[in-house]
Amino acid sequence: MTGTVVEALTGHAMELRAAPLPPALADAAELAFVDWLGVTFGGSTGVPARALLDGLGPLSGPSRVVGGGAAPPPLAALVNGTAAHTLELDDIYAPGLFHPGAPIIAAALAVADQVRAPGETLLRALVTGYEIGCRVAADLGPAHYKNWHTTGTAGSVGAAAAAAEVLGAGEDVFAHALALAATMASGLQQTFRSDAMGKPLHAGNAAQAGVVAAALARGGVTGAPDVLEGDAGLGAATGAPSGWERCRAPLGTPSGSDLAIGAITIKPYPCCGHAFAVIDAVLELRAEGLAAGDVERLEVGTYATALAVAGIKRPRTVAERRFSIPHLASVALAAGAVTGETVESDGDAAGLRALADAVRLEIDPAFEERFPGRRGARVTAVTRSGARMTAEVPDRSGSPQCPLPPERVRRKFLDTAAAVVGTHGPHLLARIGGLRSGGTVADLDIGPAGT
Structure with a gap:
């Protein structure tokens, strides 16, 4: 050979x-x-x-x-x-x-x-x-x-x-x-x-x-x-x-x-890894005082594959919820934890559907350029009062850069x-x-x- x-x-x-x-x-x-x-x-x-x-x-x-x-x-x-x-x-x-x-x-x-x-x-x-x-x-x-x-x-x-x-x-x-x-x-x-x-x-x-x-x-x-x-x-x-x-x-x-x-x-987190950096960013915003009821919209920027694989907007089943950045972001903000129980929760419950519908997904060239070796995301929350809060995660939790x-x-x-x-x-x-x-x-x- x-x-x-x-x-x-x-x-x-x-x-x-x-x-x-x-x-x-x-x-x-x-x-x-x-x-x-x-x-x-x-x-x-x-x-x-x-x-x-x-x-x-x-x-x-x-x-x-x-x-x-x-x-x-x-x-x-x-x-x-x-x-x-x-x-x-x-x-x-x-x-x-x-x-x-x-x-x-x-x-x-x-x-x-x-x-x-x-x-x-x-x-x-x-x-x-x-x-x-x-x-x-x-x-x-x-x-x-x-x-x-x-x-x-x-x-x-x-x-x-x-x-x-x-x-x-x-x-x-x-x-x-x-x-x-x-x-x-x-x-x-x-x-x-x-x-x-x-x-x-x-x-x-x-x-x-x-x-x-x-x-x-x-x-x-x-x-x-x-x-x-x-x-x-x-x-x-x-x-x-x-x-x-x-x-x-x-x-x-x-x-x-x-x-x-x-x-x-x-x-x-028990879900698609392409969503981790978004989850990290949302949890960071929550720790800084952002509440689910304050959100007018969540603007998510990340790499293209994350949106292709985990961009399901209206998940209907447990399997789809694990591959839905909108659902996972809403769970992170509303519950403060992404666990098997919270991920599998019905999107119609606890106001999650309305929050997920407020998520806007877009490809961010900066994160796209670093993919696939590094996986990051930026989340900007626009509140009902018009204020903006942003969290940027260059490397997702659990990665070699953030073990x-x-x-x-x-x-x-x-x-x-x-x-x-x-x-x-x-x-x-x-x-x-x-x-x-x-x-x-x-x-x-x-x-x-x-x-």
């Missing part, structure tokens, strides 16, 4: 494997796992994950389903990846318009369960999977994201990298796993531009594809070496005018401080997992903390409370 993008990515993976895991990367991988497991517990009781389990019939196998049960590794990855993306609370890699954790960690955990991997092996696999998947996502870029859901496409390749790393795959097998995953990649934007439940399935499908691709490669199945950059490869087929510069670029510093897993956005403290991520885990694990959450956090110091994946109790 000389000279191909797949070969370059495989070289990065082998380089990462050959070096000790720096503490900073172990910290980042552990925090990513904590965040993923919490949102997966939360999503495990939702319709997509439960429907998959019910529809696939009674299953058993060596890989655990978060929240209870077990299944063969590909199916466990499918269910866990789907659950992880259900609440719209899973992490983001902004330069790639990509949710890496949902598919990558689901694939890594399924295979790690199968082989009873040491905890450090799981953490290493996350570092590798994130790096490969995020590089592919960044090179696919906004042109790809216009019609394709990068979490389903680049996510398949990242999931294969994580699964292959858990298995300790050699160079050739690793490269074929990436190539095979690329040809199984899918996920269409139209799925979440309507009232449908299929969006989380993109992450689950990517996790399953990664596990299957790694297994196929390990068994001797080969993939097309130029499947990413070829004339009919993933880039060309999905509208990405990519030179694959990010995939080919060297890893960087020995400490790994510039690797992708250390540059993710961890979500503070959530680790303790807040752990609190998020306890909150989102509570319905399933009850008071067992702190114990599970302690077990996760022991993964790098001799713990194993089998030590993690990821079933419901009392199991």
Whole structure:
């Protein structure tokens, strides 16, 4: 596979494997796992994950389903990846318009369960999977994201990298796993531009594809070496005018401080990440004394993709409310908090509809120029008395530029997992903390409370 993008990515993976895991990367991988497991517990009781389990019939196998049960590794990855993306609370890699954790960690955990991997092996696999998947996502870029859901496409390749790393795959097998995953990649934007439940399935499908691709490669199945950059490869087929510069670029510093897993956005709000900067700005205005009843209109300026993906003006369902900047801005101002309960509240209730109708959306060239690497917004409130109040947020909460403290991520885990694990959450956090110091994946109790 000389000279191909797949070969370059495989070289990065082998380089990462050959070096000790720096503490900073172990910290980042552990925090990513904590965040993923919490949102997966939360999503495990939702319709997509439960429907998959019910529809696939009674299953058993060596890989655990978060929240209870077990299944063969590909199916466990499918269910866990789907659950992880259900609440719209899973992490983001902004330069790639990509949710890496949902598919990558689901694939890594399924295979790690199968082989009873040491905890450090799981953490290493996350570092590798994130790096490969995020590089592919960044090179696919906004042109790809216009019609394709990068979490389903680049996510398949990242999931294969994580699964292959858990298995300790050699160079050739690793490269074929990436190539095979690329040809199984899918996920269409139209799925979440309507009232449908299929969006989380993109992450689950990517996790399953990664596990299957790694297994196929390990068994001797080969993939097309130029499947990413070829004339009919993933880039060309999905509208990405990519030179694959990010995939080919060297890893960087020995400490790994510039690797992708250390540059993710961890979500503070259960909704589309394109709305976060607007929410931050509205909450800032509220803290400065703006009241919902004072508002004549809210003028929102942000980047174009935010309006295309999350600009639903009159959301009718819970899914649409999570992708409606007008609704989310009104919730932030009226309730002072954007939580699962407030986001899902009926737009006709508590005067939210009138407030949402007062939101005016426009593309701001300054924020458009910084997209996709950085996500910001400006909100100006015009009051009924004619006064103007403005808040500008250059970088959204949870981003690498404005990160959530680790303790807040752990609190998020306890909150989102509570319905399933009850008071067992702190114990599970302690077990996760022991993964790098001799713990194993089998030590993690990821079933419901009392199991």
